[in-house]
Amino acid sequence: MATRACVPASQTRQLRLFRQMLHVHSHAIRRPAARPCCLPLIQLRFQTTGGTGGGSDYQLGPSQEVQPQPNTQSWGDAGERDDETSRRHHRWKQTAYRMLESAATTGASLAILGYYKNLVLQKINNAFEPGDPVLELATAGRGASSVVPGGTAKEWIVRPEQDKLDDVVAGNTHGHYYLLLGEKGSGKTSMVLDAMQKVDDLEIFRIRLGKALDFEFHEDYIGSLFSIRGPRDTTALLDIERAFNKLEKVALKRRRRTGKPLVLIFNSMHLIRDDEDGLDLIELLQQRAEAWAATGLCTVLFCSDDYIVYEKLKHYASRMDLITVQDLPKNMAIAALRRYRQKHHSSQDSEADLSRIYQLVGGRLSYLSRVAQAEDMEAKANEIIENEERWLLTNCGLLGEGQDDDVNEYSKFASAAMVLCKALVEMEDDVEGGSYNDERGWKLPQVPLHIAREIMTRADFIHRYDHLNLFTIDSKAYVRADSVPMALAMRRVCKDPRFNQLLDDSLERIGQVESLGRTREITLKDLWESGKYEFAVHNAKGYKEKLMTFTAAPAEKDNESDGEDKK
Incomplete structure (x- = not known):
C-alpha cells in the first residue's frame, strides 16, 4: 500500500507547474511511445527553509510523479525539536560573542586608565626635576636693569633669616612646617628663590597646584570616554585632596631613595579670601602640613603678607614655626644701596646722602631697589612718599x-x-x-x-x-x-x-x-490742623470728675521767626 507524504502547498504548485513543463517538452521532442525506458531521468530537489527533511527528500521519476526516497524524514515533533535546538545554539553563540566583546572593552578601558594614572605620577615626578621656570625667569631678570638687590653673594644682602630658610628648602629640617610672614616688598619671595637656587636638585619641589599637579585639572582626562565621572564634576577642595593623595605616593618613593622630605611652598597665602571657603582651604592645607610634618614626608612652607593667615593657622598649629621678615636695619640698608650704586651706576655716594635716603624710605627692599635705580635718589624717595599719601x-x-x-x-x-x-x-x-x-x-x-x-x-x-x-x-x-x-x-x-x-x-x-x-518719630495727625483731644476722668461710681483737653502748642522757634517776619 502506497503512502503519501504531506507536501506544503507552495511545493505542490511548483510540482504541478513542473509537470506541465515536462509535458510540453515531451511533445516537442516526439519520442517513440514504444521505448519509454529511454526517457532520461530528470531529478529535482526542492530547497526549503525549514530543517532537515521536507521536499528535498522527494524526486521526480519517469512517471513524472513525486516519489519518496528511502531516507525520507517525517514532519512532526522531531523537526520542531531540531529547530528549537538550532535556535538555542545560535542564541548561545551570540551571548558568548557579546560577553567576549564586553570583556575586551573592559580590559582595554582598564589598561588605558592604568596608563593615564601612570602618566599622572610621571607629571608629578617631572615637577621635581631641575629647571624650574620661576628660577629661570628670576635668573634672567637679575641681569636686567630692573633688578632688586639680591640673589648672589656679591649682589644680595644676606639676611639673618636666609640661613634658616636655606635649611628648610634643602630638606635638612624635620618635624615642622613653616609660615614666612612679612610685609609686602620685604624680600620673602626673593629669599625663597635664592634658597631654591642653592639646592637645585631632585629634592626641590616648587608647586602651583594647577600647574605641577595638572592631572586633575587638565583637559587630557579620558575617563569620559568610558562614562567615568570626571574630576571637574566635584568641588575644588576634593580636587586638591585628590592631588595631595597623588603627591603622597611620589613623596613616599622619593623618601625611600633620597632620605629627605619634599619641600612644598605656597606663596601669597594672603590672597585666599576671608570667607568660609577660604577658611576651609586653609584648614585643609594645615591638616596636610601637620600630618606630613609628623611623618617627615614633606615640609610645607607658607608665605603671607597679612597677619590674618597667621591668625587662622595659629588655632590648630602644633608643629608650625614662624619665620618673620622685617625691614633691613640701617647699616644693612646703606650697605645694599652703596653696593648697588657702585655696580650699576658707578657712582660714589657719600654716607650722608645714603643716610638721608634711608631716612626717607627706610629698610624696605622694594623701595631701596626703586630708589637705587633712579638717577636722583632723593626725588624718587619723595615721589614714593607722595604715592603712599595718595594711596592713603x-x-x-x-x-x-x-x-x-x-x-x-x-x-x-x-x-x-x-x-x-x-x-x-x-x-x-x-x-x-x-x-x-x-x-x-x-x-x-x-x-x-x-x-x-x-x-x-x-x-x-x-x-x-x-x-x-x-x-x-x-x-x-x-x-x-x-x-x-x-x-x-x-x-x-x-x-x-x-x-x-x-x-x-x-x-x-x-x-x-x-x-x-x-530714632523713630510718632506723629498725631489730628493735631496738625489745630485739633485737640479731650479726656474724661470718671470715679468709681461712674460720675465724671474731670475733663482734660490735649492740644499742640506752637514751637518757640516758629513764634520767634514769625515775630521777626512781622517786624
Whole structure:
C-alpha cells in the first residue's frame, strides 16, 4: 500500500507547474511511445527553509510523479525539536560573542586608565626635576636693569633669616612646617628663590597646584570616554585632596631613595579670601602640613603678607614655626644701596646722602631697589612718599559734614583709619627724639592689636587695613604703619590744618546718621490742623470728675521767626 507524504502547498504548485513543463517538452521532442525506458531521468530537489527533511527528500521519476526516497524524514515533533535546538545554539553563540566583546572593552578601558594614572605620577615626578621656570625667569631678570638687590653673594644682602630658610628648602629640617610672614616688598619671595637656587636638585619641589599637579585639572582626562565621572564634576577642595593623595605616593618613593622630605611652598597665602571657603582651604592645607610634618614626608612652607593667615593657622598649629621678615636695619640698608650704586651706576655716594635716603624710605627692599635705580635718589624717595599719601587718601579720605547718608559705611571705615593714624602720630610726638635715631635708624610707633581696636572702636577693620598695606600687624600682634614712607604720609595728612576739623565733622555726621537710623518719630495727625483731644476722668461710681483737653502748642522757634517776619 502506497503512502503519501504531506507536501506544503507552495511545493505542490511548483510540482504541478513542473509537470506541465515536462509535458510540453515531451511533445516537442516526439519520442517513440514504444521505448519509454529511454526517457532520461530528470531529478529535482526542492530547497526549503525549514530543517532537515521536507521536499528535498522527494524526486521526480519517469512517471513524472513525486516519489519518496528511502531516507525520507517525517514532519512532526522531531523537526520542531531540531529547530528549537538550532535556535538555542545560535542564541548561545551570540551571548558568548557579546560577553567576549564586553570583556575586551573592559580590559582595554582598564589598561588605558592604568596608563593615564601612570602618566599622572610621571607629571608629578617631572615637577621635581631641575629647571624650574620661576628660577629661570628670576635668573634672567637679575641681569636686567630692573633688578632688586639680591640673589648672589656679591649682589644680595644676606639676611639673618636666609640661613634658616636655606635649611628648610634643602630638606635638612624635620618635624615642622613653616609660615614666612612679612610685609609686602620685604624680600620673602626673593629669599625663597635664592634658597631654591642653592639646592637645585631632585629634592626641590616648587608647586602651583594647577600647574605641577595638572592631572586633575587638565583637559587630557579620558575617563569620559568610558562614562567615568570626571574630576571637574566635584568641588575644588576634593580636587586638591585628590592631588595631595597623588603627591603622597611620589613623596613616599622619593623618601625611600633620597632620605629627605619634599619641600612644598605656597606663596601669597594672603590672597585666599576671608570667607568660609577660604577658611576651609586653609584648614585643609594645615591638616596636610601637620600630618606630613609628623611623618617627615614633606615640609610645607607658607608665605603671607597679612597677619590674618597667621591668625587662622595659629588655632590648630602644633608643629608650625614662624619665620618673620622685617625691614633691613640701617647699616644693612646703606650697605645694599652703596653696593648697588657702585655696580650699576658707578657712582660714589657719600654716607650722608645714603643716610638721608634711608631716612626717607627706610629698610624696605622694594623701595631701596626703586630708589637705587633712579638717577636722583632723593626725588624718587619723595615721589614714593607722595604715592603712599595718595594711596592713603584714596582709600580712607574723610568726607566731612556734607557726606551723604549712603556713604556712611565708607565714612566709618575712613574715620576709624584716620583716628588710628592720629593716635600713632601723637605717640611719635610724645617720644623724645622721635622715631628716628642716627645710630639705630627707624623704630616706628606701634600699639597692641587690642589697643588699636579700642582706639578705632571697631574690631573688624584692622584686617582690611592690613590687606590694603596701610597698617601692618607683626607676629607679636603689634600694629604700626606699613612702612616708613606710609608713616611719613600719615604724618603729612595728620599735620594738615584742616585735618582735625574734618575728622570731627565726619565723626559728628556719622553720629547723626546713626541717630537718625535708631530714632523713630510718632506723629498725631489730628493735631496738625489745630485739633485737640479731650479726656474724661470718671470715679468709681461712674460720675465724671474731670475733663482734660490735649492740644499742640506752637514751637518757640516758629513764634520767634514769625515775630521777626512781622517786624
